[in-house]
Amino acid sequence: MPTIKENLTAMFAKVTAGTVTREEGAMLLNHLARENPAETAKELAALIENPPAGVFAKTILHTAALSRNKAFFDIFVANLGSADEELSGLSAEELAKLRTAESRQALVEHLNDGAYHVRRASAAALLNFDDGPDILKKQILTNPEPLFRSSSAEVLIDAGKRGMDRLLDVLNSDNLDAVASAAEALVRKAGDLAEKDVAKVFEALMNAGDRPESQPYGIIELLKVAASLGKKAKGYEGYVMAFSDHPSEGVRKEASKALSEIKAALK
Numbered sequence: 001m002p003t004i005k006e007n008l009t010a011m012f013a014k015v016t017a018g019t020v021t022r023e024e025g026a027m028l029l030n031h032l033a034r035e036n037p038a039e040t041a042k043e044l045a046a047l048i049e050n051p052p053a054g055v056f057a058k059t060i061l062h063t064a065a066l067s068r069n070k071a072f073f074d075i076f077v078a079n080l081g082s083a084d085e086e087l088s089g090l091s092a093e094e095l096a097k098l099r100t101a102e103s104r105q106a107l108v109e110h111l112n113d114g115a116y117h118v119r120r121a122s123a124a125a126l127l128n129f130d131d132g133p134d135i136l137k138k139q140i141l142t143n144p145e146p147l148f149r150s151s152s153a154e155v156l157i158d159a160g161k162r163g164m165d166r167l168l169d170v171l172n173s174d175n176l177d178a179v180a181s182a183a184e185a186l187v188r189k190a191g192d193l194a195e196k197d198v199a200k201v202f203e204a205l206m207n208a209g210d211r212p213e214s215q216p217y218g219i220i221e222l223l224k225v226a227a228s229l230g231k232k233a234k235g236y237e238g239y240v241m242a243f244s245d246h247p248s249e250g251v252r253k254e255a256s257k258a259l260s261e262i263k264a265a266l267k
Contacts, residue, residue, distance in 0.1 A: 004032055004036060004039050004040055004043050005043045005046075005047075007028070007032060008029075008032070008040075008043055008044060008047055009047070009052050011025050011028050012025065012047065012051075012052060012055045012059065012060055012063070013052060013054065013055060015055075015059060015063060016054055016055050016056070016059060022059070022062060022063045022066055023066055025063040025066075026063050026064075026066035026067035026068075027067075029044070029063065029064060029067040029069065029072075030067050030069055033067070033069050033071045033072075037071040038071075040071065041071050041072055041074065041075060044060065044064060044072065044075060045074075045075050045078065047060050048060050048061055048064075048075065048079065048087075057084065057087060058084075058086050058087060058090065061075070061076075061079060061087055061090055061091070062090060064076075065090060065093075065094045070098075073098070073102065073103070076091040076094045076095050076103075076106075077091070077095070077106045078091075079091040080092055080095065080106060080107070080110050080118065080121070080122065081110060081113055081115070081118055082118075083115065085117045085121075088115075088117055088118050088121050089117070089121045091121075092107065092110075092121035092122055092124065092125035093121075093125060095107055095125060096125035096126070096128040096129070097128070099128070099129065104126070104129055107122045107125050107126050108122075108126070108135060108139075110122040111123055111126075111135075111136075111139050111143075111148065111151075111152060112139075112143065112145075112148050116147070116151060119148060119151040119152070120151050120154070120155065123136055123151060123152045123154075123155035123156075124155050127155065127159055127163075133156060133159060133162045133163055133165075133166045134166065136152040136153075136155060136156050136163075136166065137156070137166040137167075137169060137170060139152045140152050140153055140156075140170050140178050140181055140182065141170060141173060141175050141178045144177070146177070146180075146181060149177070149178060149181035150181050150184060150185070153167060153170075153181050153182055153184065153185035154185055156185065157185040157186065157188060157189050164189075164192070164193070164197065167182045167185060167186055168182075168197055168200045168201075168204075170182040171183060171186070171200065171201065171204040171222075172200060172203060172204045172207065174211075176208065176211070176215055176218040177215075177218070179204065179208060179218045179221075179222070180215075180217055180218040180221045183204075183218070183221035183222050183224065183225050184221055184224075186201070186225050186228075187221075187224050187225050187228045190225050190228040190229045190232075191228070191229070191230065191232070193229065193232065195232070198229060198232050198233070198236070201222070201225050201226060201229065202226065202233075202236045202239045204222060205219070205222045205223065205225075205226060205239055205240075206239060206242070208222055209242065209243060209246070216246075216248035216250050216251050219243065219246070219248075219251050219254075220250055220251055220254045223240065223243065223251070223254040223255055223257075223258045224254065224258070226239070226240055226258050226262070227257065227258035227261040227262060228261075229262070230261070230262065230265035231265050231266060233262045233265070234262075234266055236262075237259060237262060237263070240255055240258050240259045240262065241255070241259060242255075243255035244256065244259075
């Protein structure tokens, strides 16, 4: 009788050749897992790490995803941190589909992964959870690493109104590092802001300027958002001019640049 490894190897060769569909392969996986879940998961993980000749790891992982078998949960967690972007992205998507506390926690932990594609995939997958946007907001507010904050902010800015609302919350927080990260993301889609949200940008700008401990970097990033608003910044020119005599040369230059861009947009 063939071993589990032999069954899997033969089946994935057929899937690759097109004589067996991935859905049919998933049925075999579920059959093997019913008989011996631990051994099946072990051999499946080993095949993803070292695929048989002519078989792609993503084919194996995708077939496992189609099986929707809880026995393979640890395989998706392990591949979430893969150096292969396709494996990482597929694992993130599958963990999101599970919608369990365990899958949610795995995605949260990988928001702080050293690889950008892992952080990005994890953040995007978390949007499938009701509290996903708030998880990303909290991460931006609490993580000391700019690169880790920025990947979450990038995902929020592409998440529609619920993402924009969270970034605006961060923008008006007392965490100036987080403010800078939110502002960097908002520059890309400042043109999408509603009128009431434009007011929040300038409120954040003035709040940052009023804080004695404010770092020039955060103010500069907020001024960039103001500049990117174009015609929507009409009526707020005075807020920008208020920074024309700021102690920081960098802030003064950015304020001058922002004012010029706003005036040009209003012509």
